[in-house]
Amino acid sequence: MAVTVEIEKHSGFCGGVIRAISRAEQFLDSQPGKKLYSLGAIVHNEAELLRLGAKGLVTIGHDDIGSIPSPSTKTLLIRAHGEPPETYEIARRAGINVIDCTCPVVLRLQKDIREAKGQVLVFGKIGHAEVLGLLGQVGGNAVVIEDMSMLLDALEDGTIRTDVPVEIFSQTTKSPTEYAEICKVLTDRVPAGLTVHNTICSQVASRHAELSGFSTSHDVIIFVSGASSSNGKVLCDLCRSKNPRTHHISSPADIDPSWFRPDDRVGICGATSTPRWLLEQVARKITAGPR
Numbered sequence: 343m344a345v346t347v348e349i350e351k352h353s354g355f356c357g358g359v360i361r362a363i364s365r366a367e368q369f370l371d372s373q374p375g376k377k378l379y380s381l382g383a384i385v386h387n388e389a390e391l392l393r394l395g396a397k398g399l400v401t402i403g404h405d406d407i408g409s410i411p412s413p414s415t416k417t418l419l420i421r422a423h424g425e426p427p428e429t430y431e432i433a434r435r436a437g438i439n440v441i442d443c444t445c446p447v448v449l450r451l452q453k454d455i456r457e458a459k460g461q462v463l464v465f466g467k468i469g470h471a472e473v474l475g476l477l478g479q480v481g482g483n484a485v486v487i488e489d490m491s492m493l494l495d496a497l498e499d500g501t502i503r504t505d506v507p508v509e510i511f512s513q514t515t516k517s518p519t520e521y522a523e524i525c526k527v528l529t530d531r532v533p534a535g536l537t538v539h540n541t542i543c544s545q546v547a548s549r550h551a552e553l554s555g556f557s558t559s560h561d562v563i564i565f566v567s568g569a570s571s572s573n574g575k576v577l578c579d580l581c582r583s584k585n586p587r588t589h590h591i592s593s594p595a596d597i598d599p600s601w602f603r604p605d606d607r608v609g610i611c612g613a614t615s616t617p618r619w620l621l622e623q624v625a626r627k628i629t630a631g632p633r
């Protein structure tokens with residue numbers, strides 16, 4: 343008997359990534375031969391970056407903004423993660439047009455954090471672009487915690503003060519379960535009062551629930567995402583916690599036939615940055631079997 347293969351029906355790009363990519367393609371298709379400069383990877387997926395690179399999308403870093411060539415092509419795309427205010431100022435001073443693709447969910451989070459009173463905490467990955475964008479909204483005046491052990495250390499050494507009110511925000515792609523655990527500890531440890539902002543993206547939160555069920559209802563899980571995808575790491579860890587036969591891959595070439603037994607039900611899923619076409623390629627390769 344051959345393996346059966348199913349792609350999880352909600353896997354594929356989230357709304358914010360679809361919006362950013364479609365705006366980039368609109369620009370490139372309407373101005374053939376021109377380049378569009380993306381500040382950081384528009385999506386954490388190498389295969390999709392290659393596809394868009396062939397159309398003229400160039401990924402640059404912050405240090406490269408000043409050296410974007412030729413005035414007629416000076417257009418900078420800000421990706422769904424968002425940026426701190428100073429990036430817009432640098433672009434304005436350099437005479438660069440900006441296509442702002444900050445996800446509306448992130449824009450709302452940036453606004454909420456600007457309006458926070460008291461001590462601001464961010465549950466997120468230190469150095470992640472979205473987190474840097476959030477810190478920029480409050481002039482860097484916030485404490486970032488990545489996990490429970492960092493929270494406990496920060497409470498212990500006084501980095502987080504417990505005698506003043508605290509407002510906590512989460513990076514949009516963090517685990518809802520971990521965020522709830524962190525907020526529970528803070529509720530018990532901050533007598534001055536805690537305000538919890540529910541800022542995990544609903545598309546990410548619902549994927550946690552969907553992938554939990556999907557992982558337990560298949561014999562093997564193939565999780566597809568780029569190596570640098572933060573959301574991919576969180577969701578893949580979730581799948582592995584539900585199904586130890588979970589394998590992370592970035593492309594069909596990473597598939598190892600020894601992972602499968604003859605009658606396995608194989609589930610294929612991915613991060614909010616994994617294109618649907620890549621999941622379909624993976625499904626075809628597994629269905630075709632070893633050659």
Ligand code: SF4
Pocket residue numbers: 356357358359422423445446447448514515543544545546614
């Ligand atoms: S995961 Fe949610 S918040 Fe992040 S880009 Fe996608 S839709 Fe926007």
